[in-house]
Amino acid sequence: MNTTGSGSIFSVVVDFDTSHLFFPTIILWLLGLLGLAILIQRGPAFYRAVASGERKLRFFEPEADKVRLFGTLGLMVIYFIGMDYVGRLFPNMGYGFWFVSIPFLFALSCLYAHGIDKRKLTYISLNALIAPTFAWFVLSELFNVTLP
Amino acid sequence: MEFLALVDISYLLLIFLGVALGIVFGAIPGLTATMALAVCLPLTYSFDLNHSLAFLLALYVGGISGGLVPAILLNLPGTPSSICTTFDGYPMTRNGEGERALKVGILSSLFGGLFSLIVLYLFAPVLSDIAIKFSYIEKFLIIFFALTVIASLCQNMLVGIFSGVLGILLSLVGVYDTIKGGNGAVRLITPGMEEMLYSGFALLPVLIGMFGVGAIFAEAELGIKEETEGAKFDLLSGKKFDLSAFKGSSVNLVRSSAIGTFVGMLPGVGGSAASVLAYTQEKNFSRDSSKMGKGAAQGVIASEASNNGLTGGALIPLLSLGIPGDATTAILIGAFTLQGVQVGPLFIAENIDTWNMMVLSMFLANVVMFVTMFFAIKHIAKVVTVPKYLLYPIIIMMCVSGAYAINYGIMFDVWTLLIFGLLGYVGTKLGLEVTPLIIGFILGSSAEIYFVKSIESFGNLTVFFTKSPIAMFLWLLIGVSVVFSIYSTKRAKCREQVAV
Amino acid sequence: MTILKRTLSLAVGAAIMVASGVALASDAPVKGNIRVVLGVNSTGGDTYQNASIIANRLAEKIDANIRVDAIGAVNAFRTLQRQGKSGNTIMFIHDQAYLGRLYEVPGYIDIFEETIVGPTISINPGNAYLVPKSSPYATVDDIIEAVGKGERVRLATERGGASHLGYSALKNAIKLKYPGKEEGLVLLNTGSQADKNQALFDGQADVIHGSIQGNEQFTRLPADDQKAMRFVWITASGETIQQMPPEGMGETTRDHMMAWVDPETEVYANEKDLFTYDKMFYFLYHKDMDPKIVKYFDDAIAEVFAEGEIQKEFQRSFFIPSFRKSDEARTFLEDKKDAYANILAGLEK
Structure with a gap:
């Protein structure tokens, strides 16, 4: 997978032998970016809430069976x-x-x-x-x- | 009308039997319409073509319809295409409207089924010519359109999209199959897991794992409390069923049936996309969608009308191109080949009696489905009154048998059930959204193939916009859908704030 | 048939299934249910059809319960290797088994090293290549000439399968006749038959792989229909096609078909031999399965073929019966594989 200089910036060539990695790579990047965005959007508030004790880090329900x-x-x-x-x-x-x-x-x-x-x-x-x-x-x- | 001479008692009996069996397969979590056809195909060796098709089509109609029962009563989609039925069907059950939800679902199913049948009968050859105008690019855009649904179904936009993309990623695990046009190489597998993960995660165990097993884990944590007599679901405590449930929903019924039929006729796009699309279009365009997701009849109508709309739609490419529209009709091809009948563009013209019989079978199957289910519903609905300590173990057992059988005997599919059950349980706790994840999973692998193939064929990205008028029109729909979903989410938020 | 009779036959059938599952014939070297795993995923295709024809006959003959499971090639290899030793799980596949290996598709094993090759059963002679009806190419020879003159021809196939082999053979034939020009034949990796047809409708491909059974109706459409196609090449040998019933398929008679097979078409595999490919179906067993069981199945299937009924059943479905006992089958298939390996050896994959 590589972007060639020929033609416009939109031209992309997919090599069939490595095409199984083309889409997963895009998706992994997308997932990483989204994860980062969530961290930026909600991280600080979440951290403050936990640090101040307003929110407890708890996996199980209080009276988990x-x-x-x-x-x-x-x-x-x-x-x-x-x-x-x-x-x-x-x-x-x-x-x-x-x-x-x-x-x-x-x-x-x-x-x-x-x-x-x-x-x-x-x-x-x-x-x-x-x-x-x-x-x-x-x-x-x-x-x-x-x-x- | 000469073909009517071919109708005999055994024909009618087979339709009745097929529908009943199909409903049972569809209604049992873990068993699906596809499986019903697969296991019954060998039984039809001894029948002639018309009888075997009548039986299989009846199974198909029954199986797709039966899926609404566990979706509404147990929040567990009986077949992948009834996933959207859970969104409103189960809340209705919780509100004491279980029976009403079931009846709304059944009536919508009947409408969707008959609608698509009429379309099939009148326009099959014309529509197949339209269907072949959809190349990789247009199909990718349809999938992309369905994916934008995630934006309107999630609680938090960013987390919802994250969950959806995660779902896509999980669907890509394993082989890039050559039959889909891939190169047969595997990816996203940690060393040592190649053998198990070769085929990746199968849809059915993923679905019933997340919805069924995951929910059982969550309940186990709460101690599997039986409802005390007073709090037990009363199926009738809420609104009773009458036709007023459909008031203001005629547009919804027609639109959803049409979406189902249309998606059904595009080979490879996949049936589950139909109900997802229909559900969001209702959410985006109906006058009042504020109750959707909390137990609105219109949600059940959209989902059920569209998934039964599939039945006729998926037969269009089968009978006019020789190409099945979904996994279930792929098995129907087997019935034709076993009887030595060619399906292709000349099938209808050369086998006019068979064709008429098929349409008649579908019609009768829809009617029988409606009558059987509508009057049996009172008894079917009692399943929720079975104590959980008996019901849950049975559900797990049936899910296991279904997961094992879906790919004809792969043990890893059973483990998938547990893996995704845990993912559903843990993921929910960490804030992941299950519905977008599942939708991403369902659509992920088709999205990949159409996206990569489009680029392979054309070598640039602009072609997605410029390929054809259909592509441009699809972009318009995508744009409108996204804007609407953002707008309606905002509006809902404002309302909540006002209410507070 | 009356309802009563039909219900009865269903009930009796079910009873027999139960009985045969429970009763273990004492002298048979294989006890219990037998599972045939298929090297394909589809229950609608020719592999499933051939497998169920032979499985039904074999089940009757050895009085066992045989079920056919379409689990796909790679899964089938693994299941066979893990569970096939007792002879209760056997595999049924076609030439794909060794072609996948020749094309280095991940997950394919060397069947001649890692399994016992069982008897060959039947042939599907329908492997074919098609062009749009408006295409300038009348037969495959025209394509060879066109590419030899420097034209670019795009051929849609599925990676590592029979369709891919046809591409390689064609490329090799061009190389033999017009060395250096073979690059003009371009491979288009599509998947299922639906995708291949679609590639032709879209104008993405000039030639597609298909089958007589699956594409015959498209060849009868009027020329102005976007979907109309024409056969240019049937890869089965002329000899094989001669064994078909003269009516052929649909309106394409056997005599029509003879126009697209050797010796009418000239796709050379090397300096003197023509390339042909008939899709052969056969069984594979676990490497360590008891030779007694191999013989048991061989004998049972030989008896089935000796009765003569199964031949008619194959022919009704447009297949050609082709039984060989295990030893013979192995030699036959190994020779076939070597011939194709020679073609591929001279080409870049």
Whole structure:
């Protein structure tokens, strides 16, 4: 990519072999400039507000439920790794999705429910069993969709 | 009318089945209209051409329409083209007008669908001649036009544009695909990630990650509180549905349907651009847009009329040039080739019965879609009353299956879901604006290809202004749109200050 | 067919799918579902169509559940290398597999080193080049002459694919006949067929790559239509075209087509041989897949072809059946690749 002197200042030549970098370069520059502009526009006021204690630098909500938040994250990571792993034990059967979704649904529901009683636990267990089985059957068996 | 002899009971049954199945696919977050067609294509091997097309077109209409359900009820676009439906649809649900929003959406969908069908039937060959006047440059300008939408959708202009540009950047990650005219090289990938990021981030997992998973993270932080009985969404506590929702919206309906049809007929521009364009045009040009984004029926009307307008529009280049207008009609091509029928400029003339049957199928599919959804809505809407501890895990599971299936089985697409869920959650906290980011992401890769190809072909920048009258006209539209959005933002700010 | 019958057949079909997924035939060396990953992303193209024809027949023959997934070449190579060892995941692609490597497109592996080449299945003879109807070039030979006289001709193709090969071959032929003049043939990198057609409509390209199936209707438009096109070159050999049904495609009969193939056209690959290209479809397997499975698939597919029904199915869809067992297929494709490599060796890419 280079701007040639020939013709007008508007003429631009794109070399096909490096054309994959042409647009991303422009966008990166644009992003940098915009970031700088935001910093100039809002930086000083933001700094003053923080320095004077008017505004607290706080990522989480005051009463953040970190157990549920990080529990969700952790369970999802385990879920994805687990289904990929189990899925490879039974190539192309979709069992990774089916077998791992059941404990995932159960665990996540238990994490989310407040005041678990017998009735809720029954709902959770039934849901964890039925939903993945139904989804697996319809998608993988009926519609022949590839699942992990 | 000889083709009517081809109508039989199984034909009608297939339309009904197709619409119903399409709605289910569209309504389940993670599954899309495109996927519905892809998985059902092999089922049609045993049908003849008319039956298989009836089934697939019904799936298409149903799938595009079904997307409005989770968009309105859960703030989660069921298909990429219903993203703008969330802007007003979900606030309406929060205001207790969920059922009204759904009915407004369905009626607008019907209008958009029928509008585009009429256009398709009457003007397909003429319009395809207009469509081929749009070369790289004009298509870039359309994309650019849609991108200017960001200016009118963001809370803070600078941050909004920053978010949009970030979205564009994220869409460029990975290979510069040769099928789009690129050179097959990869970029924006850190060493060691080449294998995973080769194809970049796929749109569907990005979308449902940011909207769905991101929102679940945010709620998890707040503890997933169940609404107490009294505060639970009451779907009917707000305004009831009647046709007054459409009062003053006839221009909006026609304009949005026309935008949808028009964008649909330009191959490569992409369906999601249609609803984005229609939504902003309503925002910029309607008499009173102050409530848009807070639960105004007109926003739902614009989005839904335009995305169903796509259905007819996308068939125009397919049937008159042999070129699909979007990802979903690309699968329809498969149905034709599997049956040994050529689509191209002579298709309509040589297959007049098939053509008439297709139009009839689309018409019936739209009607069936409307009737099914309008009367099933009461039951569909109950999904929001399912306790969150059961609903959210199911949503995540369905998003996972959809993300995995969208590119026929790529595990990285599932991880994309989590990555963008986190980005949505963390980004919102840092002040990033999710909607402009998504719009940038949706339009980014087409913007690149048309921009770079224009310059490659012409070697200078002035051509963007001088190429054709269409280009100049598009610049005029872009200019007007930008001025209006700045003006209306200012006006809204003044009003707020007066109110305070 | 009545509704009842149709519903029944759907239901039975579903039941069979379930049953075959669950029942693991004990003597087969491959157990469970089989997944065919395609080297293309589209479900509307010829690769998907050929893959589904053979996959359906093979599934019936070995009583397995086979699904076809269009995941694209680079993803397919990776999936094959990671998951293909058991024989449950196999790949289906065309000449693109080694052409991508010859053109050094990132992500393409050397199929002769890093995979087992499976049987060849069929040919799509439709690879073609077109000009606007108003163009002065009647056949590809005119283009060679024109460039030889110093004219500039722009050809729209996709990087690293069959269309790119045609460009290289043409350039090579010009170089053989008019050394030094070949620079007059200019490559225009477009992508999909839509983009190539559009380049022609816009006047950006003088010649585009296309296919008999995809572009035949454009050739029948009246000359004053902006979209009207004309074939100038079909790259398949005359011999291959002779195997097609005489009706040809649309209104372009086999006899018409013979005007745009060798020996009518003279695109030389070297001093004595003409260049031809037929798009061949074949399977690829994981490098370490059990040879028993290779033989198992070879035998099953051989039986399918021996029954004679699949040939008709290919021909109905304008394809030419072309079965070779794995060993033979490997030699055949390697020779084909070497011939093209020779052409490219003499050219700057």
